[in-house]
Amino acid sequence: MKQLKTPLLNLKDVHLPMKPADQVPVRAAEYRDAGLTLTAAGTIYFDKDDDADIQSKFDYVKAAGIPVIVAMPTRQVLPRVEKFVKQYDIKLAIHNHGPEDKQFPSPLDVLEAIKNMDHRIGFCIDVGHTMRAGVDPVEAIKKVGPRLYDMHIKDLADGKLKESQVAVGDGVMPVPAIFRALVDIGYKGNVDLEYEINADDPMPGVVKSFAYMRGVIAGMGLK
């Protein structure tokens, strides 16, 4: 994170375990003491239609002081999750997972499911999974607008193939148009790089992805 010169981290439970519960605030403080800002937690799965399971996950995020849950709920459990969103006042950013996702392949499927729900239930658009679902990420951003609470960015050499992930800038993802759409909707959230390849040595591709995205931002005159 220091090499990338960003303090902004969307972490998963692999980085901040859910148990033991009393260690969650201690571990979250360690991140903050190191200069990091915890912007979102997840992806967290909500697949049990059970208050105790859902509450334990909201308690975890609350204890960590994190304002957004990147979530993968089932449609069935969503009304129950909504109760906790209201009770805890924590945003739920539903993460679409592409064509093999039976619940929410694209943000448009999420939109349909949550349109009448509390507005703190919104979106984490994953531009890669969205593209693979045959939906234009730029259009998806414009459609979900003010309910976009987080975003996962990645790039694909082939917009249909999950296995074709490359560093951002090396594929077909329309990064400038995505950033323009974020500006147009007045997005105040974060764009989280989700770099899922080269696990043995991810930094070169991560550095390359950040450099490309910062170049796009500079080229667009955004800062």
Added chain:
Amino acid sequence: MKQLKTPLLNLKDVHLPMKPADQVPVRAAEYRDAGLTLTAAGTIYFDKDDDADIQSKFDYVKAAGIPVIVAMPTRQVLPRVEKFVKQYDIKLAIHNHGPEDKQFPSPLDVLEAIKNMDHRIGFCIDVGHTMRAGVDPVEAIKKVGPRLYDMHIKDLADGKLKESQVAVGDGVMPVPAIFRALVDIGYKGNVDLEYEINADDPMPGVVKSFAYMRGVIAGMGLK
């Protein structure tokens, strides 16, 4: 070069030795057989006011089939070099080297020296050395306009300090404004990354520099 996905190479004599002369076309062909385009040779120094010395360097570039010499002539020898520019019809792109350069600290010093010379004598603006000389690289590009035949790009954390070189995008160099100026003057030449740091492991910074510049180009909608 393949990892960077560019075939465009401005090489130095360390990459293509001047001697033995009969090997120059053979070695140049090896580069071309590998898919590379030799865009410029240099920096080549012209510091002897002597036809034989100058001719040997023009013969070298001609034998290699390279259209542009990135050159560091002394002011004294420049009129003699001009003869060979005319005779060989090879462009001479004079490379400024910053405040410690007694001949040509900035492109503006070159401009003064060559304004009445053959138009095939022009500029290789080095944006780092130009900035260190206290001249805005963007203004320099606009001033030299159609006589810009090559460009060396780099970045500096401190615009006064040669030793502060960083990957392009990590410093104070106004890369979008530089690219905009190149578009505005109708520049048809190349922008050569001159990455002079981390000699033991240059690729990470080179990759980062290319990613940033490609991001800027994408962000500006240039391609």
